[in-house]
Amino acid sequence: MRMTDREIQDDDADELLVEAADWLVCLTSGTATQEDAARLEAWRATSPAHEAAFREIAGVHRYAAVAKQHKKPAMVSRRAVLAGGTTAALGAMMFGIARPPLGLWPSFAELTADHRTAVGERYAFAPIQGVNVEMNSRTALSLIDSVAKGAHGVSLVTGEAYVTAAQLGEPFRVKAGSLVVATRAAEFNVQSLEGGVRVACVSGQVECSGTGRPITLRANEQIFVTVDGAIQRSAIDGGKATAWRRGLLIFEGTPLGNVVDQINLYRSGRIVLANASLRTLPVNAVFHTDRIEEAVPQIELLLGLRARDLAGGVVVMS
Numbered sequence: 001m002r003m004t005d006r007e008i009q010d011d012d013a014d015e016l017l018v019e020a021a022d023w024l025v026c027l028t029s030g031t032a033t034q035e036d037a038a039r040l041e042a043w044r045a046t047s048p049a050h051e052a053a054f055r056e057i058a059g060v061h062r063y064a065a066v067a068k069q070h071k072k073p074a075m076v077s078r079r080a081v082l083a084g085g086t087t088a089a090l091g092a093m094m095f096g097i098a099r100p101p102l103g104l105w106p107s108f109a110e111l112t113a114d115h116r117t118a119v120g121e122r123y124a125f126a127p128i129q130g131v132n133v134e135m136n137s138r139t140a141l142s143l144i145d146s147v148a149k150g151a152h153g154v155s156l157v158t159g160e161a162y163v164t165a166a167q168l169g170e171p172f173r174v175k176a177g178s179l180v181v182a183t184r185a186a187e188f189n190v191q192s193l194e195g196g197v198r199v200a201c202v203s204g205q206v207e208c209s210g211t212g213r214p215i216t217l218r219a220n221e222q223i224f225v226t227v228d229g230a231i232q233r234s235a236i237d238g239g240k241a242t243a244w245r246r247g248l249l250i251f252e253g254t255p256l257g258n259v260v261d262q263i264n265l266y267r268s269g270r271i272v273l274a275n276a277s278l279r280t281l282p283v284n285a286v287f288h289t290d291r292i293e294e295a296v297p298q299i300e301l302l303l304g305l306r307a308r309d310l311a312g313g314v315v316v317m318s
Helices: 013-027 034-044 048-060 064-069 088-098 256-266 276-280 289-303
Strands: 123-125 131-135 140-142 153-165 172-176 179-182 186-193 196-209 216-220 223-228 231-235 246-255 269-271 282-288 307-309 316-317
Touching: 013 034, 013 048, 034 048, 034 316, 048 216, 140 186, 153 179, 153 256, 172 186, 186 256, 216 223, 246 256, 256 269, 256 276, 256 289, 282 289, 289 307, 289 316
Parallel strands: 153 172, 269 316
Antiparallel strands: 123 131, 131 153, 140 153, 153 186, 172 179, 179 196, 186 196, 196 216, 196 223, 223 231, 246 282, 307 316
16 A cells, blocks of 8 residues: 555654655756666665655655746755745756656656556556556556546556456556547557557557547557657557567568667667657668667668767767
């Protein structure tokens, strides 16, 4: 059971809150690394009290709403965080959590998700009877118990998940961005990545809403909703579209931008394209997820591009 703010009442509570504030300051300092994010995860896992302290600091004064009023992150002290009346400082700090540069550390939504996987990790669970959710590498999602009366679902914050639903009385829903996918019996894959949201139906039937008009997908069909709202519908090979479950990424004429978004799930740091025109270059390739470091040199050879390694695992391709 998740602890509430009121349950942080032991003698060490104040110190834990100070430590939690230190972590938020670290992540918004402009010098945070992947290692810092991993150390934070270890700190949160130390005990339920540590997790509760972090959630109290991360959720105080409705950070997410305050952050929208600020245009750039700023360094603040942990004492300012604990001072109670420093709403503007909290909002400025929260901006760095909500939108980490280049995704080099988890966003606020990822940090507070119910389930998260690290780079190279996969995790499967059953949120309700009759439904299995398999999370890909570097994925975060939260449970939703009241999407609609009598229904259940999950919210995919980022990453990729494969859902199997078998003969349900009420629809199971997956929310990803503005898109909501619902089914009573189907196997389908959902990606929520930098370029947009992709839903691929492998078997059965799913109903997609939130795009202006309902869209029904059947086996071997998919839609891709871009970040600007454009909808692309296409026929697919369901086995190839979900080959990540077998350790493979299969691309056939796939735009480089989409390829990079998927590769970034399997590596620390981030691959960045130097200009937007590169995103549309078609890629035909097969990559092994357990040898993902080979992807960059392969793309260089295939497309005649040049990759430059920067600090923090960032690779710029031009």
